[in-house]
Amino acid sequence: MMNAILQATLEFLKLYWAPLLCGVAIVAILPLIVGYIVLVERKLMADMQARLGPMRVGPHGLLQPIADALKLLIKEDIIPDNADKLVFWLAPVLSVGAALLALAGLAIGPAFQIAQDINIGILFVVGISALGIFGIVLGGWASNSHYSLMGALRSSAQLVSYETAAGMALVSALLFTGTLNVKSIVLAQSKDGEGIWFVMLAPVAFFTYLVASIAETNRAPFDLPEAESELVAGYMTEFSGFRWSLYFLAEYTNMIVVSSVATTLFLGGWLRPFASVPWLNFLDFVPTLLIVAVGAYCIVRAPKQPARVQQLFMLAVAGLCFVVGLALLAPVLVPVAKPFYAGIHGGFWFIFKVSLYIYFFMWLRFTIPRYRFDQLMRLGWHFLIPLSIINVLLVGVALIAGAYFNLKGWGLLLVTTPAAVIALVVALLILNAEKERNARQNQTVASDFYAG
Amino acid sequence: MLPIGHYLFLSLALFIIGVIGVVTRRNVIVVLMSIELILNAVNINLVAFSRLYGDVAGQVFALFIIADAAAEAAVALGIIIAFFRNRETVLEDEMDLLKW
Amino acid sequence: MLDKVLFYFFAAIAVASAVLMVTRRNVVHSAIFLITALLATAGIFLQLRAEFLFIVQIILYVGGIMVLFVFVIMLVNLDVALQQIQFARQKWVALLVALALAAQVGFMFWTSGKMAGQGLPVLTAVAANRLPANSETVAHSLFESYLLPFEIASVLLLVAMIGAVVMAKKRT
C-alpha cells in the first residue's frame, strides 16, 4: 500500500516537476505582487486625489506592502463567539485557493504556463475562479452577523448574474478560434491565425466582459458586497488579521485572473501590438525604452532622497531596471538570444497589458460612485446579458458571412464591424427602454410605501 | 488501469448513500441534495462506460443529466422558498397539504 | 499507478463526504460536504480523461447549482430548522432499501463475472496525447448526433427557469 503511494508520488513528480515548481514559485511570489499592486493602487489614488499616499516606509513608500503584511500577520485573530468555527476557517482558504488555482491555466508567455496545454483551457480558468464565490458566501454565513450575511447574499447574487454575461462575452471571442486552449487562442491572434486582436473583431464582447469582470471581482462601482459605507465591510466584516488578508489576496488575485483572461482572449495575450505587421517591428524596442526610462527617472530622483539608504535603494531600483532593459534588448539585437524573444518579450507584453487592464479598474474606482443593489442587478440582467446574447448571435452571423465571402484577418472587420454597430444600436435601445422604466418607477416609489 | 467494477462500486456507494439521505432526512433541502448526489452517481457510471467503449455518447448523456439536475434544482428550490414563505418550515412532514 | 492512486483518492473523498453530507445536522455543513463530493466526482471525471465534463461539473454543478442551494439555505430560517428533529423515523426502511439495492447490484456483478469467465473489463490505458481532444469530440457529438435532445434540454431549462421564477415570486 505505502509502496504504491510512494511509487505514484514519484511518477507524479517525474511527470509534473516543472509545473509544480512554477506553482510553488507563484504561490510564494504572488502575495508580494499583490502587495505591490495595492501600493500602486494607493499611489495612483493619491495622485488623482491631490495627495501623496504612503511615503513613510522606504523611499516613496516602496516598502509599505511588507510593513502591511507584517502588521496583518501579527494582528490578533478574532473568531466571533457564535461563528461556525469550521466554516469560518474554511471560507477564506477556499476563496484564495480558487483564485490561485485559476492562475494555473493562464499562459504568460508561450513557454510559461503551469497547466500546460490543457484541452479545456480558458474554461478551466473561468470555472475554477468561480469557485471563489463559496469562500465569500460561506464566510458571510459563518460569521453569524447580519451585515456579513447580507454582503454574502449580495455577492453571490452578483457573481451568478455577471458570470452569465462574462461567459457570453467569452463565447463571442471563442467563436473566432474554435478552441478553448489558451495558447491556440493567442496564436489565432498572431500572424499564423487571423493576425488581428479579437478586441477589434468583437469590441462589444470586450466591453461586456470588461464590465462583467469588474462586477465579478467585486470592484467599484460594483463593490456592493463589501461596500464600507453600507454594510461596513460586507462578508469580511467579522474577519481580521490573517484571514482578512487571505480575502484581500483572493480579491486581487482574481483581478489578475480576469485581466489575464481578457488579455488572452481580446488583447492578443503575449503578442506585441501589431505583431503581424512587419514594418512596425521597431515596436520591439518599446519595452526596453520604457524600462530604461523608468531607470533613468530613478537615477535623476535618487540624489533628492532625504536619507542615504533611500538614495541607495533608488539606485538599486534603477540598476534593476537597466538589467531588465538589457534582457529585453538582447533578443532583438543579438542573434544568439533570438530563441528567447517570444518568452521574454511575451512576458513583458502580457504583464504590460494586464497592468493596463488593472489600471483601468483602479481608475474607475477612484472616479465614479457605487451602484445600488437593484441598479446593479438591473444592469446585469436587463442590459449586459441581453446585449451579450445578441452579440454572440451577431458575431456568429458575421463569421458565417465572413466564411461565405472567404474573408480572413483584417478583412473580417468588414463583417464584424456592422455586427458591432448593430449590437451598439441594440444596446442604446435597451438603455433607452430602461430609462423610461426607471422614470415611471421613480414616480411611484415614494408615495407607495409610507402607508405601511 | 482500473477495472470498470471499481467505478461501478463507487457509483453504487454514492447512489445508496443518496437513497438513504432521501429516505431518512426530513429537511427538504437535504433531500434535494441527496437527489443531486444520486444523479451524480449515475454520471460516474456513464462516463466510466463512455471511457470503456471509447464512445463519447456517455459523456453527452452526463451533460444532459447535469442540465436536468439544474432544472430540477431551480424548480424545487423555488417551491421550497414559496413553501417556506407560507409555512415557515422546510421539513417535509409538514408538507401535508396539496394546496394552501 | 498514478491513475489508480488518483482514483482511490477521489473515491475515498467522494464517499466520505457523501456520508458526512447525509449525517450532518447543519444544512450548510451538508451543502459543503456535497460540494466536496461533487468536486471529488469531478476529479474522477478528470481521471477518466473526460476533461470537458470535469469543467462542466465544476462550473454548472458546483458553481451554479450548489450556489443556488447555499443561497436558498441562507434565505430560509436556519435557527428554527436546527432545533427540530432532522431524521425521519424511516431508518429501517432506508437500511432495507439500501441493502436490497446493494444485493441487486452485487448479484449483477456476480453473474457478469461468472458469465464472462474472466471478471469485468478493464479500462485500457491510453497516453494522454493519443486521446482525441475531448471538448471537440463532445461538441461534435452533442451538435451532430444529439442535436434534438440538446434542443429539448434547452427547452426544459427554459421551462424550469420560468417555473422557478413563478414559484419564488412574492404574491402581494
Added chain:
Amino acid sequence: MTLLGADELVINMGPQHPSTHGVLRVKLKLDGERVIGSECIIGYLHRGVEKIAENRTYQQFAPYVDRMDYVAAVSSGLGYCEAVEKLLLVEAPPRARVIRTILTELQRIASHLLWLGTHALDIGALTPLFYCFREREEILKIFEKYCGARLTTHAFRIGGLQYEAYDTFERDVERFCKDFESRILEYETLLTQNRIWIGRTKGVGILTAADAIAFGVTGPVLRASGVKWDIRKAAPYAAYDQYKFEIPVGTIGDTYDRYLVRMEEMRQSRLICLQAIENIPAGPIMAKVGKVLKPPPGEVYHAIEAPKGEIGYYIVSDGTVMPYRVHIRPPSFINLQAFDRMVRGHLVADVVAIIGTIDIVLGEVDR
C-alpha cells in the same frame, strides 16, 4: 436570520457604523433589503449643553455652542452672540457685522464642502472628499489666521468681534473665492452628470413641500422641496440686507435636488463673500458692552440661517450674570425627524444616502 418570510429583519446601523456620520444609531426594519420602518436612536453624544448654560455666564457659554455643530462653529457662534445682543438691546457695529457675514459665509461653504465630500463617499465616490477637503483647508487657514482656531473657533464676541481682521484678510478671501469658482466645477464634473450618481440620488428620499413644512424641516432640505425660505432674506441679520444673492430652490425634494441646492448655495455664498470684501466699512469692531453682562430680565428668540438650517436660541434672562434658561433649536435635530419619512420604501444602500443628504452633525443633534 430570516430574510424572507413573515417576520422581518431588524438591523442595527450604528452607532459604530462608518456612514452614520458619528454616533447615530438607526434601527432599520427590513423586508429583504427594503426598509419598511426605521427608528433613530440618538443621545450618544449628549452633554447637556442647555443645562450647562444655566451655570455659566453669557460670555462663558459662548464657546460651548461651537461644540454643537463643530463643523460650522462660526454659524452657531453668530446665532448665540446675536441672540444675547438682542437680549442686551445692543447692536454690533457695521464693520463687525460685515466681517461676521464674511466668516459665516465661508463657514457655510466649508460645512457644505464637508457634507459634499462625505455624502459622495457614502455613495461610493472616493475622490470628491479629497477635493472638498483641499478647499475646506483653505477656509480653515483663513479662520486660523483670523482667530487662531480652525474648528471650534469662537470667532465672535457678544457685542462684536475681539480681533480686527488681519492684514491680508481681504486678499485671502478674494483669492479663495476666485479659485473656488473653478474648483466647484471640478466637483460638478465628477458628480452632477454622472449616471450612477443620478441613479443613486434621483427619486431617493423624496420629501414633499407639505411634509417638509409639517416636520419643521429647515435649510437646504426645506428649500430642495421647493419652499423658498431663507432667514437671511426673511429676517436679515448681520449684514445680509446689503448683499444681493439668490435662494436656490429644488422641485421635487429628492436627494439630487438637495445636492443641487447645496452646490448652488456654495456659489451664492462665494458671491456674498466677494461683495462683502469689496467694501468693509471702517470703524470700531466692538459695541459698548460691559465686562460683566447683566441683561435685563426677559426672554428672546433669535434664529439665523446656519448651513444646516435654522439654528435658534431661546434665552430667558432673570437679570443675573447667568441665563435662567437657554433652549437651542438645532437644525440637524429637527431635520432628522424627516428621516423615517424619507427612508421608507427604499433600500439599505439608500439609507446612507439619505443620512448623508440630511446633513446632520451628531454634536448638534444630541447637544
